[in-house]
Amino acid sequence: KDVKDLSMDTGVQQMLAKAREEGIDTAFDRAAKMNQCGFGSTGVCCKHCLEGPCRIAPNGKGAQTGVCGANVDTIVARNFLTTVTEGTASHAEHAREVAHAILEAVEGKAPYAIQDEAKLKAVAQGLGLNTEGKNVNQLAKEVAIKALEDFQKQHGTLNWLKFRANSKSVENWKKLGLLPVNAHLEITKAMARQVMGGDADPTNLLLGTVTMGLVDGYAGLHMSTDLQDILFGTPKAVKAQYRLGVIKKEMVNISVHGHIPLLAEKVVEWAGKLKDEAKAVGAQGINVVGVCCSGNELLMRKGVPVATNYASQEMPIITGALEAMVVDIQCIMPGLQTVASCYHTEIITTLPYVKMSGATHVEFSTERADEAAQEIVRKAIANFKKRDPRKISIPNEVTEAYAGFSVEQIVEALKAVNAEDPLKPLVDAIASGQILGAVALVGCTNPRVKQDSSNVALAMELIKNNVLVVATGCSAHSLGKFGLLSPDGLQYAGESLRNILTAIGQANGLPALPPALHMGSCVDNSRIADLLNALANYLGVGIKDLPVAGSCPETHHPKALAIGTYFIANGVDVHVGVNPQVTGSELVVNVLTAEKENFPVTTDGLFGGKLIYEEDPVKAAEIILNRIKAKRKALGL
Ligand code: BF8
Ligand code: SF4
Structure with missing residues (x-):
């Protein structure tokens, strides 16, 4: 392939050409050489025991069960749980490391100091701790202990879930028996149920996957962000450079x-x-x-x-x-x-x-x-x-971008428009249709997809249709590289979105806000969930009712699927642009992607959000826009 077809980024193209001249293989070359296995890519290959590996051929040809009798639905659902468990374990371990660091810091064993006392107090109060008369280190220690409880306790529900989750979502999870107790316990249980001879009911395995998503969300994403903000400071708008x-x-x-x-x-x-x-x-x-x-x-x-x-x-x-x-x-x-x-x-x-x-x-x-x-x-x-x-040969392009849009920063910016009721301007703009809805553009790039192209094309399509885009992870980098994290990017936005972002920006002494707001790393998808929770509570509805969606156009990592599961559990539609490796089971595909009218048990019916798999970013945008419009209609907007 021509280097122009591998990445949108001209600097990357230049380096790929240099690597070729120097005889060096990169991920893009390795992707071209590696044929994807047809069984693995549909999720039908099982290697959960030494009787196998077993694989189920499509169209009813050949063996239709593994040696143990597991059918294709069990195998695909179980593999999906395995992937989401890996992603969840990564995020939980991330959060635990930070909790431990805070404990060491306040005990004088590690050279870090608490940078954000206001966030510390807010988190402590959210966790139900009494903050009266306690100094910073005492309070930080109590918060760290609350965090570590989420890896130890044997009864009850994750502290961070009780603190951060939307109450309507919690009621639903409770009814379905999905509430996690502690992260390590749930990860171990998930490993135990996917072992040979464990859980064989595909729907039950998928419900177990949802519990993993909740562990990922609360003991991974939210805990990491909250503790990192306490330790290193809550982000504020900042200008920086990309490429x-x-x-x-x-x-x-x-x-x-x-x-x-x-x-x-x-x-x-x-x-x-x-x-x-x-x-x-x-x-x-x-x-x-x-x-x-x-x-x-x-x-x-x-x-x-x-x-x-x-x-x-x-x-x-x-x-x-x-x-x-x-x-x-x-x-x-x-x-x-x-x-x-x-x-x-x-x-x-x-x-x-x-x-x-x-x-x-x-x-x-x-x-x-x-x-x-x-x-x-x-x-x-x-x-x-x-x-x-x-x-030495360094590409010379650099792009300017704004980042640092924590929820705290967004609320601060909105206060310049309405000091008493900061969410009102945003909610009014959504209600009037000036902003059609919001989409979180999250996740990765993948050497099998032309780098940045789907992330950028999807974002462009959405902002053109007056959808507010918030971004995290490597997707945010894609948008940053191509000017969508800068006010200049508003030239691609629909008129009403451009007007409102210009008005909020100018109230804050900026020419305008960018069309996509960079909210942080992948664990900072928690910030997006916090914003959705605040909007849902303001309107007195569930998160599932909001005209919003998530999209990961260039997915590659199990963490992205864990995050996606977390958002679906909250009733948010999640689009992936790369094959999620479940297509070998019609049942699994239906549970995850069908609309509730069309299949007896679906995540759409149970939670209000579903998986959307579409590789073409323009078609994906259309599907997302239609779902957003349907949610608007259900809200009477
Ligand atoms: O956690 S976006 S490629 S770097 S998995 Fe990895 Fe994907 Fe990038 Fe960050 Ni997230
Ligand atoms: Fe085959 Fe069953 Fe073992 Fe999987 S668990 S490898 S399907 S025998």
């Missing part, structure tokens, strides 16, 4: 890649403190750039520039000007080290359970956060002199 041009030839360049900001924040801190050492080796300073969700975390809170998103994570190395790529967990391609071995770039892994052979390992723990970050920055400085000048 590979943020890598600077004359600087020591370090990219942070992964997810938990505990390490990334420290790298930024020490990059600032050690800049004289960089000057001593002939550099002008130290430039930290973001990749994937670590990039989002630093962008949201510190305005750190973002080099690139998931599918093109190897490209910063191919510039020949990246001294180190430091990683923690999730979405880190093992192929990075192979590419880095052709350059002077050092890949630095940091966690004992995420290593890569050939990479440097600098063990990071919260207790030795400062030591580890210094060691990492110094390694990068030392690599500056190892550059091969013949291999």
Whole structure:
């Protein structure tokens, strides 16, 4: 394929061409070489025991059950649960690490301090803690203990679910017996039910998947965001830059890649403190750039520039000007080290359970956060002199973008329009049809899809139809790269959306708000849920009744499916643009995607939200718009 067909990003295209000249394979080349297995891609391959692997052929040809007698519906539903469990475990582990870090910080064992006392107080009150007469550290300790209870307690319901979930959603989950007790217990139970000879009822397996989605949402997403805001500050609107041009030839360049900001924040801190050492080796300073969700975390809170998103994570190395790529967990391609071995770039892994052979390992723990970050920055400085000048070529494009739209920031911006009743202008605009609805554009890029193209095309189509777009994860990066996180992007918006975003922006001293609001990393999909909860409560309806949807056009990771499950459980339609690997079972497809009139048991009927699978972004937008219009009609709008 021509590099122009692999990514929309001209900087990425340039680096792909360079990689080809230099004989280096990237994820895009590996995707072209790897044929997808027809059985695996429909979810019909089971390897849950050594009697198998068993696979069910389509159209009734060949064996229609596994050796144990499991039919295709059981196999597909069970595989889907396996995927969502993996995603959930990743997010739960993320949240637990941050809870633990807060505990260590307030006990004086780790070099972090609480940055946002107002958020701490709000979270403590939300959790039902008495805040009177307690100092910051006491209160933070109690919040951390409440968080860790969500990995320990044997009775009741997740603290974070009781704190953050919409009350109408909770009633429904309670009625269906889906409420999670603690994250570890539920993940273990999910693993136990998907074992050979465990749960064989496909519908029951899918309901178990919904419980996983709730664990993901509350003990993963919400807990991570709340605790990170307490520890590092709640994001405020910030201007920053996107694309590979943020890598600077004359600087020591370090990219942070992964997810938990505990390490990334420290790298930024020490990059600032050690800049004289960089000057001593002939550099002008130290430039930290973001990749994937670590990039989002630093962008949201510190305005750190973002080099690139998931599918093109190897490209910063191919510039020949990246001294180190430091990683923690999730979405880190093992192929990075192979590419880095052709350059002077050092890949630095940091966690004992995420290593890569050939990479440097600098063990990071919260207790030795400062030591580890210094060691990492110094390694990068030392690599500056190892550059091969013949291999340096940095694309020069840079795009400006706004980020930092936490719920707190959005409410603050709306207060400039209506100080007493900040949600009113937004609700009025939705009620009048000035804003048709809202869509969360979330999730990934995937080397099998032309990078950024579906994310951008879908967003364009929605804003043209006066739908407000909020974005997170690598999707937000796609929009940032192509100007949709900047007020300039309003040229693509429908007139009424443009007018309202201009009015809110101008009330805040800006030319306008961008057509898509960047709300953060993938765990920050919690912020989107909080906004929906606030809107639903304001209107006295359920989240399922709101004219909103979620979309992940370039899906790749199990985490994205876990997040999607969480939103469907709350009654939000979720679109995926990449095959979710369930199409081998008609029953599973129907439960997840049919409208409630058309099948006896559907997520649409049980929760009010369904899965939409459509690869064409323009067609997907049409389906989403129709569902939004139907929800408007049901609300009498
Ligand atoms: O958690 S969007 S490719 S980096 S999985 Fe991964 Fe997908 Fe990016 Fe962030 Ni989310
Ligand atoms: Fe085959 Fe059943 Fe074992 Fe799966 S669990 S591999 S279907 S025998």
